[in-house]
Amino acid sequence: MELTFYINNKIIMGSYRRSEIMRKLFCKRFINLLVIALLVLPIFSSLAIRAHAEDTVSVKLLSVNDLHGKIDVTGTINNVNYGRADYLATYLKARKATNPNNTLIIHSGDMIGGSSPVSALLRDEPTVEIMEAIGFDVGTVGNHEFDKGTQELLRMVNGGDHPNGTKGYKGMNFPVVAANVEYKDTGKLILDPYAIKEVDGVKIGFIGVATVETPNMVMASGIQDIRFTDEAAAVNKYTEELKAKGIKAIVVLAHVPGNQSGETATGQIANLAKNVDDEVDVIIAAHNHVKLNAIVDNKLIVQAWEYGKSFADIDLKIDRVTGDIVEKHAEIVDVIQEGATPDPEVSAILAKYNEMVGPKLKEVVGYATTPMNGGYPIKGIIGDNALGNLIADGMNFEMKSDFALMNGGGIRDVLAQGEITWENLFNIQPFNNTLVTVTIPGSALEPILNAQFSSYGPDVSIGGFSYTWDSKKNKVVNIYLPDGTPIDKNGTYTLTVNNYMYEHGTDKYKIRQYSKDPVQGPEDLQATVNFVKSFNGPIQYVAEGRISEDFKAPELVDAVLHGADLKDGSYLHEVKVSLAATDAGIGISHIEYSLDNGVTWKRYDEGLTINKAGKNSIQYRAIDKVHNVSETKTLEVFITPASIENTISLVKQADGDKGIKASLIDQLENAIKTFEKDKEDKAYQSLEKIYLHISKLSNKHLGEMDKNEIMFMLKYIIEHRTEISRNELPALLAS
Structure with a gap:
């Protein structure tokens, strides 16, 4: 039905018809708008995502720590080969290729020092050449960078020839930073405190710090001109400088130890993370040679094992506008040789230097019948180790001293079974320390030993004596000489140590405190080589209990x-x-x-x-x-004694018929006279007859127990011929 009205000469359609038309028109327009929205929305979403991506920069950090110049060393664990510099280079370059323009390769110290001979014999310059070939961008110092003293570290960083180095050495072509190492006289830092790297328009600050314990771990005479200040205070000081320059992406290269604990970390590195400015986002740890990938106080902490056997791959996202790191995560990657091709550039560098030092390295000096482990002594019934015993005995051999002490940190490798080469021994004792022999009173050895105990156990291997100790008290119980006699506390003895122990900055080992008359000796490595060469045949050393917690008597x-x-x-x-x-x-x-x-x-x-x-x-x-x-x-x-005289005594004491007893005594005395006439065979025949006669006597004539004793003695005399003639007695006594 349709209704039509005329108002002011205008036709007005009925409400029913009008409402229907308007509803249809609205639906049509809504559908059109919905179709348009569905077509346009993906475009806007893509633009939004792209805009967000363009607001952040993806940065990759590849970090290495504690290489220790082990550029040619393969570590084998459970039949898997790890490390070696040319394989490390392959892994790092492959990871860098995934983000080539935004990747930085960094390290947190101890890249040199305690090195294998192919590097150490040339003052670690081969390691620096390899680091440059890999493309390191920034690093810091560890305690081992100071092994040869302040001036040698600065030469390594800045360049300059050394008599034992390579000609035309130019130093490191990347910045090395240290914010907490300063000269004592001026307070000025020996190196720049930080470096700033710009990646795709964003700036990242790298602050370096070395452990404040460094003076206790290197030769005191080499670093008398410098001091190490609090790590956290140094980081905070230079974080403020970086923030003032508008830099909020801050990474700390910290040669400071720590350990994994679930998803977090413990130890000194965790304390550092808690005490530094929250603008610090990432901390690269080092020093204790462990794997670490943790979060502490919203700071990412990583450490990648040792000797180039692994590295950390850290991915960051940095806000372009604020400069802040907004995302961070890491992976610890093992450098497994199987399936990888060594980097040809680094392989060529290794080959070049191996050829230079090869003849010395391959010299065979001895043969080991069994593998020998070294390092620090441990707690327990048997605390010493075979290699430490060998080295300590070699120190005594070289210096002709009574006692020797060898610090565990100076034993850097194990000795495999088989031929012993000069290179093997160098890898064990790579620091070129020299021997020092001093004189001590016997009473001083106990406090010297007590000084080297820590919560981990003993520090030093020993030679020329043994001791028992109580780990609950960290004190010596008894000290013995090799023959088992106690040390003479009132006596005087000679003691050999290395110059690191003798010159220790805090006299940790108490050598200077208790000793006198120091005598300088050769390098410790040469002493070990000489000792190994002194063996006429294969060498077998074992852990034998020179150091023991067994102080309970049998x-x-x-x-x-x-x-x-x-x-x-x-x-x-x-x-x-x-x-x-x-x-x-x-x-x-x-x-x-x-x-x-x-x-x-x-x-x-x-x-x-x-x-x-x-x-x-x-x-x-x-x-x-x-x-x-x-x-x-x-x-x-x-x-x-089994003798006729004692047999007569038994007869006299026996219970029995007096006449029988008297007859037996007469017969026995006659046997004695026969012996005196040197008629031994006849005398023994007489004793046999007496024995037979007694055996037939009844218990009435001779008590049973007494009879058995008399017969027992006679039988023994006859069988063992214990009686001798008088003529034989002088000769027997003379013999």
Whole structure:
């Protein structure tokens, strides 16, 4: 139905018709708008995403720490080969290729020092050449960069020839920064505190710090002109400078140790993270050679193992407008040789320097029958290690000293089974330290040893003595000479150490405090080489308990011997005594006994035969493998010699018929006379007849127990021919 109205000569359509038309028109327009929106929205979304991406810069940091000049060294663990500089280069260059224009390669110190000989023999300049070939952009210093002193570090950074280096050495072609190492006299830093790198329009500040413990780990004489200030205070000071320059993306290269704990970190590096400005976003740790990938106080902390066997791959997103790091995450990547091709440029550098030093490295100086581990001694029953023992004995051998101490941190590698080359020994002792022999009173050795204990255990390997200690108290219990006798505290001894220990900045080892008359010796490496060469055959060294927490003495087991032969408790002619002991610790070394009331002691083997007539007093004790001595026990044994005279005594004391007893005594005395006439065979025939006669006597004629004792003695005399003629006696006594 349709209604039409005329108002003011205008036609007005009915409301029903008009509403329907308007509804259809609205729907059509809405659909058109929806279609347009669906077509346009993806364009706007893409533009928004692109705008956000253009607001941030993706930056990759590749970090290495604690290379220690091990440029030609392969580390093998569980049959997997890790590291070596040409493989490290391959990995780093491959990762850089994923973001070539926005990648920086950085390090947090100890790239040199304690190096393999191909680098160390040329003052670590080969390592620097390889770092430049890889393309490092910035680094800092660790404690080992100061091994040769301040001036040598500055030469390494800035360039200059060294007599043992390469000709025309130009230094490092990338900045090395250290914000907390300054000259004592002026307070000026020895290196720039930070470096600024610009990547795709954004600036990143890199601040370097070295551990404040460095003076305790290097030769004191080489760094007398500098000091190391608080790491956190230095970082905060130069963070303010960077912020004043508008830089908010800040990375700290910190040669400071730490450990993983779940998703966070502990130790000195964690304390550093908590105490530095929150504008610091990333901290590259080092020094304790572990893998670390953690967050502390919203700061990313990484450390990548050691010796180029791994590296950290850190991805950052930096806001273009604010300059802040808005995203950060890291991966620790192992440098596994299998499946990788060594970088040809770095391989060529290695080949060049190996050719220069090769003949010296390959010299064979000895042969090891077993592998020898080194490093620091440990807590436990056996705390020493084979390689430390070898080195300490070599120090005594070279300097003809009584005692030797070798710090664990100076033993940098293990010794494999097989041929021992000069290169092997250099890798173990790479620091070119020299030996120093001093004189100490015997009473000083204990406080010197106590000074080297820490919460981790002992520091030094030892030669010329052994000791037991208590880790709960960190104190020595006993000190013994090699023969097991205690050290003479009133005596005087010579002690050999290396010059690092002797010159230690804080006299940590107490050598200077307690010693006098220092005598300089050769390099420690040469002493070890000479000692190894002194062996006529293969060398076998083991961990033997020179250092031990076993200070509990063995326990003796009661002596074992059969029951007495005679009713008076004595033994006929001789008796064998068996001695034994138990030890809950390292084990029994030996048992010893004394037959003269402790004046002299003899080593017990298997069975002790006692045959001295009369009362024998036997003292015995046990000694374990670290010279702990048990209590001394005493055993009394009575011996009755098997003789005709003693047989007569038994007959006289026996219960029995007097006439029978008198007859037996007469027969025995006649046998004695026969011996005196030097008719030995006839005398023994007489004794056999007497024995036979007694055996037929009834218990009424001779008491059973007495009869058995008399027969037992006679049988022993006959079988062992214990009676001798008078003519034989002088010759026997003379012999």
